Amino acid sequence: MSVRFSRTRARAGLTAEELAFISERRASDAQITLLVPSAPARDARRRELARAGIGMGVEVSTPISWICELWEVFGDGTHPITSLEREFLIARIFSERTSADLAPLTDTAGTVHLIARMACDLSAYILEDTAPTSNSLECIRSLMEEYTRLLGELDSIEPAAAAGILSTSFARELPARARVIVLRDVTEFPAYLVSLLAAVAAHGDVCILIDKEQEPLIAHLRPAFLGADPEVRIEIDDALIETAAISSAQTGEETPLTFFEVAGPHARDAAYARAIADMMDAEDAQQMRIAVVSTGPGALFEALAPRLAALGIASRARIVAAFSETSVGRHLAALTDLASRMEDFDRGIASASEWWPAPELSDWLRSPLSGALADAACRFDKRIRSKRALDPERVLRDLQGVQSRTRSARDRLASTNPWSGVPTICADVFRRITEGRYISALRAIAEVARALPSSAMGTADGRIRALLEQTMATRAADALDMAAGDLGVNQTVAATVLTGLTVELSVSASSAVDTRYRGQALFVTPAEAALLEPGSVRGVFFADVDQSSYPLSCEEGPLASIAERLDRTVVALEPVARLRDEFGRVSDLVDRVVLARVTHDAQGQDRYPAAIWTELALSRSAAGGALSEIGEGDIVGDLDPHAGSGMRSERVSCLDPQHLSPQAVRYLVPLQRAPDEPRSSLVPRRLSASQIETYAACPLCWFISQRIRPQHLDAGFTNMEKGNFVHDVMHLFHQQLIDLGERRVRPENLARSLEVLSGVLERVRADHARGSTSSSGALIAHSKIEELEIDELEAQIANVVRFEADVLAPFAPRWLEYSFDALGVTYAAWPLGGRIDRVDSDAQGRAVIIDYKHRANAGQFGLTDPTIPDGHGVAAAVDPRWLPEHTQTLIYAQACRRALGLDVRAALYLATKGAPQMRGAASEELCEQEPHDGRIPGMKQGFPGPEGSLTFDQLLDRVETAVELRLAELRAGDIRAAPKPRPSCGFNHPFGFDRREA
Incomplete structure (x- = not known):
C-alpha cells in the first residue's frame, strides 16, 4: 500500500485515461472516493462520471466534507463544527475576557478571525506543544484550551481534531469506504489532511493525480507524508500519460492569443465591451458564448452588462456577496460602531468628538433599506452637522422624528403608490442595535427589502439588489438566532463576526427592446472557468490581468509563523503555478483567448501586468501573439453605454478662467427694490464693509465666498x-x-x-x-x-x-x-x-x-x-x-x-x-x-x-x-x-x- 503520484494530462475535465483509471479501481473495490478542491468542482466531476456510466460506487467530495462524512460514521457522536460556529465561539471567548487577560492580543474582529483560523487548523497541535513560548503563544494556548472546553460542552469537534482521531483509528483498521482515495486538483494539504491520507495509505491506496503545472507539489508532499508516517511508500508513475492517445488538441498547437491594452480606466468598460463583441461570430449568434474571466466577476458584470446589452449581447453571472459587501452588512457595522461610541460618551469615558456629527445615521437614512427618503436624510444631516450642542439623546429624538414624519406622509399615499406599503424603520433599527437586539433589527431590514419597489435600488437591477439584501438580512438573522440559541453567544458579540457570511444569486441582463442577441457573455472566476465543459464556450476574455488582480504573494503572518514553529505548515501549490494551471485548462476549452488589462490608473500611475501576462507575451512573441491598444480619445463612447448612438455631440469653447460671460454678469450683483421707490426702481443689494474689503483685496475670493458660498460641512471649533x-x-x-x-x-x-x-x-x-x-x-x-x-x-x-x-x-x-x-x-x-x-x-x-x-x-x-x-x-x-x-x-x-x-x-x-x-x-x-x-x-x-x-x-x-x-x-x-x-x-x-x- 502506498501514496502514488500519477502524472496526467488533466485539463478542464476528466480525461478518458482518468475515467478509465477510476473505472478500473471501482471494479476492484466496493467504493472509491474522489476528492476535489471545491463544491463546484465536485458537481462538475459528478456530472462527468454520470455521463461516463461510472457514477455509482464513486463518492465525490471535498477534503473537509470527506472528513466530516467519515466522522459521522466512525466518530463518537459529536458533530463537526462549521466555520461560522467557530467564529461565534471565539468571539464569545474574547467577549468574556478583559483586555488584561487578552494581552498582548487585542479584541478586534481581525484578531477573532485570526484565532478562529488557528483553531481550525492548529488547535490540537498548539495544546500538544510543550516547548517554551512567548506571552502571545501562552495567550493563544489559553484561548485554545477555553475553546476546546466549549466544544466539549456543545458535543462538537474540530474537523482537524476529528481527522487526527480517524488517523489513529485507521492505522489499526481501515474501513472499506476509505480504502481507495483519489485526489484530483487538490492543491492545498493541511497537516491534518496529510496525516489522515498517510494513515489510509498504510492499509489502502491513495492516488494523487498530478498535472504538469502541479508537479512542484510532489517535492513538498513527499517529505510531508514521510513525516506523518515514515513507513509509507511513495510512488511516482506516468502510466496515465503513457497510455494516452495523442489527440489533435495535444499536438503542440497553441491556442491563439490576443493581448489587449487599454490606456486608462475611463475607457476600460467601453473597450472591454467592444472587444467582447468582436469575439462573437455573426454566423452562429444564438449559440455563441464567451467566457469573461475576472477575479471579481460580479463587479465586472455590473460594469459591462449594460454596454453589452446595447451591443446585442446578453450577460449572465453568479454574484457571490459577503456580508461586509452588502448594504445590510455595511450599515449594521457602521451603526454598531456608532452605538458603541455614543454609549462610551454617555458613560463619560469618551468625548463628543468620538461620535459627532454621526454621519453613519445620515448614510443609513439615505439607504432605501431604512424606509426613509433621501431628502429626509439631507435635512437630518444638515441639522446634525450644523450644531455641536447636541447629545446622543437629542440626536435619537431627531431620528425618531424623521421616522414619524415619514410614516405619516406614507400613510397618506394612495394604495397604488409603490411606496405606500414600505415600512419606515430608520429609528427602530438603530434603537434595537443600541439594545443589542440584532436579530429583530435584521428581520426588520429584510421586511423593508421585501416591500421595496424595484426602482428603489436601481432602475435596471433594483429587484435583484433588493433580493440580495433581503436574503443576506434573513440569513444573518438566522445565523444570529442559531448563535444565541445553540451556542449561547450574545447577539452583540455574534454580530461582530458576520463578515464571512455569504449569499449568492444568479443574475442575467439583456436588452429590454431587442430580444435578438448576437450571443451571451458568461462572467466567471478563473476557478469557475477551469470547470467549464469543453465546447460550452467559444472564446475566453481574461479581464484586468494585472498584478493587483493576480498577485503572487504567499500568506505570511502569525498563523504561518505558528504553523512553521509546530512543523504543521500547509503544503500548497505556488500561486504562479496555480495561475499557469488554471490558464492552461481554460485555454484548452476554446480556440480564441484574449488577455486584457488597463495600463494606467486614474492618477496616471502604471498598473503592471500579471506574471502570466508577461510569461505568455514572451513565449508567444515568436508565434505572433497579437497586441491591440486603445486610448481614451472617444469621450462619448467611453461614458455612454450606447456609445453615443443617436446622440448629437458638440464641441464648445470655454471662457478663459476667471471670466464671466455677459449673460452671467447680470446675476453677479443681485438687485433689490429701492425703499420708498416705484416697483420698477431697482438698486444693488446692500454690501457690508467686510464684503467690500474682501472684493478690494481679491475679487476672486469675494466671488467664491459670496456668490458660490462654499461652506464647511460640520460646525467647527476654529x-x-x-x-x-x-x-x-x-x-x-x-x-x-x-x-x-x-x-x-x-x-x-x-x-x-x-x-x-x-x-x-x-x-x-x-x-x-x-x-x-x-x-x-x-x-x-x-x-x-x-x-x-x-x-x-x-x-x-x-x-x-x-x-x-x-x-x-x-x-x-x-x-x-x-x-x-x-x-x-x-x-x-x-x-x-x-x-x-x-x-x-x-x-x-x-x-x-x-x-x-x-x-x-x-x-x-x-x-x-x-x-x-x-x-x-x-x-x-x-x-x-x-x-x-x-x-x-x-x-x-x-x-x-x-x-x-x-x-x-x-x-x-x-x-x-x-x-x-x-x-x-x-x-x-x-x-x-x-x-x-x-x-x-x-x-x-x-x-x-x-x-x-x-x-x-x-x-x-x-x-x-x-x-x-x-x-x-x-x-x-x-x-x-x-x-x-x-x-x-x-x-x-x-x-x-x-x-x-x-
Whole structure:
C-alpha cells in the first residue's frame, strides 16, 4: 500500500485515461472516493462520471466534507463544527475576557478571525506543544484550551481534531469506504489532511493525480507524508500519460492569443465591451458564448452588462456577496460602531468628538433599506452637522422624528403608490442595535427589502439588489438566532463576526427592446472557468490581468509563523503555478483567448501586468501573439453605454478662467427694490464693509465666498467660533457696565469690572454650550483639549478688559453691535449694510470706531500716511485705486460721519489674542505721545503723518473714492484674482477657476 503520484494530462475535465483509471479501481473495490478542491468542482466531476456510466460506487467530495462524512460514521457522536460556529465561539471567548487577560492580543474582529483560523487548523497541535513560548503563544494556548472546553460542552469537534482521531483509528483498521482515495486538483494539504491520507495509505491506496503545472507539489508532499508516517511508500508513475492517445488538441498547437491594452480606466468598460463583441461570430449568434474571466466577476458584470446589452449581447453571472459587501452588512457595522461610541460618551469615558456629527445615521437614512427618503436624510444631516450642542439623546429624538414624519406622509399615499406599503424603520433599527437586539433589527431590514419597489435600488437591477439584501438580512438573522440559541453567544458579540457570511444569486441582463442577441457573455472566476465543459464556450476574455488582480504573494503572518514553529505548515501549490494551471485548462476549452488589462490608473500611475501576462507575451512573441491598444480619445463612447448612438455631440469653447460671460454678469450683483421707490426702481443689494474689503483685496475670493458660498460641512471649533465668543462676551460685558452706571472700564473700577466679566463669561459659555447664541457659530467644546482652549480664551478676554482701562481715556462705549441695515446709508454710491462691533464717543462729540479681531498680531492692521514716499521715492497715494489692506473700520467711520453726524477721529482694530493691541488709523491727537498717557498705546504716528499731508477726514474720503472705483469694476463683472494673492486666498482659489490637472 502506498501514496502514488500519477502524472496526467488533466485539463478542464476528466480525461478518458482518468475515467478509465477510476473505472478500473471501482471494479476492484466496493467504493472509491474522489476528492476535489471545491463544491463546484465536485458537481462538475459528478456530472462527468454520470455521463461516463461510472457514477455509482464513486463518492465525490471535498477534503473537509470527506472528513466530516467519515466522522459521522466512525466518530463518537459529536458533530463537526462549521466555520461560522467557530467564529461565534471565539468571539464569545474574547467577549468574556478583559483586555488584561487578552494581552498582548487585542479584541478586534481581525484578531477573532485570526484565532478562529488557528483553531481550525492548529488547535490540537498548539495544546500538544510543550516547548517554551512567548506571552502571545501562552495567550493563544489559553484561548485554545477555553475553546476546546466549549466544544466539549456543545458535543462538537474540530474537523482537524476529528481527522487526527480517524488517523489513529485507521492505522489499526481501515474501513472499506476509505480504502481507495483519489485526489484530483487538490492543491492545498493541511497537516491534518496529510496525516489522515498517510494513515489510509498504510492499509489502502491513495492516488494523487498530478498535472504538469502541479508537479512542484510532489517535492513538498513527499517529505510531508514521510513525516506523518515514515513507513509509507511513495510512488511516482506516468502510466496515465503513457497510455494516452495523442489527440489533435495535444499536438503542440497553441491556442491563439490576443493581448489587449487599454490606456486608462475611463475607457476600460467601453473597450472591454467592444472587444467582447468582436469575439462573437455573426454566423452562429444564438449559440455563441464567451467566457469573461475576472477575479471579481460580479463587479465586472455590473460594469459591462449594460454596454453589452446595447451591443446585442446578453450577460449572465453568479454574484457571490459577503456580508461586509452588502448594504445590510455595511450599515449594521457602521451603526454598531456608532452605538458603541455614543454609549462610551454617555458613560463619560469618551468625548463628543468620538461620535459627532454621526454621519453613519445620515448614510443609513439615505439607504432605501431604512424606509426613509433621501431628502429626509439631507435635512437630518444638515441639522446634525450644523450644531455641536447636541447629545446622543437629542440626536435619537431627531431620528425618531424623521421616522414619524415619514410614516405619516406614507400613510397618506394612495394604495397604488409603490411606496405606500414600505415600512419606515430608520429609528427602530438603530434603537434595537443600541439594545443589542440584532436579530429583530435584521428581520426588520429584510421586511423593508421585501416591500421595496424595484426602482428603489436601481432602475435596471433594483429587484435583484433588493433580493440580495433581503436574503443576506434573513440569513444573518438566522445565523444570529442559531448563535444565541445553540451556542449561547450574545447577539452583540455574534454580530461582530458576520463578515464571512455569504449569499449568492444568479443574475442575467439583456436588452429590454431587442430580444435578438448576437450571443451571451458568461462572467466567471478563473476557478469557475477551469470547470467549464469543453465546447460550452467559444472564446475566453481574461479581464484586468494585472498584478493587483493576480498577485503572487504567499500568506505570511502569525498563523504561518505558528504553523512553521509546530512543523504543521500547509503544503500548497505556488500561486504562479496555480495561475499557469488554471490558464492552461481554460485555454484548452476554446480556440480564441484574449488577455486584457488597463495600463494606467486614474492618477496616471502604471498598473503592471500579471506574471502570466508577461510569461505568455514572451513565449508567444515568436508565434505572433497579437497586441491591440486603445486610448481614451472617444469621450462619448467611453461614458455612454450606447456609445453615443443617436446622440448629437458638440464641441464648445470655454471662457478663459476667471471670466464671466455677459449673460452671467447680470446675476453677479443681485438687485433689490429701492425703499420708498416705484416697483420698477431697482438698486444693488446692500454690501457690508467686510464684503467690500474682501472684493478690494481679491475679487476672486469675494466671488467664491459670496456668490458660490462654499461652506464647511460640520460646525467647527476654529478661530471663527472663538471670535464669535469674544464678540458675544465683549458686547454683553460693556452692556452690563452701562446698565450698572459705569461708562467704561477705568483703573478705579477694574476690580469691579473683572467681577462683572466673570459672570458674563459664565453666562456666554453656557449659552454657547447650549447653542443658544445669536452668533453665526457657537463655540462648543467636544474634548478636554477644547475645554482648555476655552479656559485660555477667557484669560485672554480678561487681559483685554485690563488693557481697556488705560486706553482712550475720554471715550466710552456708546453703540454696541450697531447695525447699518435700516439706516439707508450709501457708501461709494452703493447701499451699505452690516454692523460695527463698537462705537466709542466722548463729551466733545468725537467718536472712535472699534472692531474686534481675534488675532495675535495687530501689526497687520496698522496704516501709515500714503502720501509719505517710500524708499524709492514713490508715494502710494499717487495710484487713484490705492486702498489699505484693511478698510472695514474706515468704511464704517465714514458711514458714522454721514448717518450719525459724528466727528470720527479713529478707526481701530482691537486684537484680542495674546497681548491686546490697538492698530489702525487715527487722527494725530489720539496717538500716544508718552507711555500710559491714556491715548492709543503703541500708535506713534497718526494722520497727517510727520512727512505726510493727508488728514484723517481726507483719508476717509480718499478710501471711499477708491472703493467706488472698485465697485464699478464689480458692476462690470471683474472677478479676477488679485495680482499678489494673500495667504487667505488659498482657502478660496482651489474651489474654482484652477483647471484640474490630468
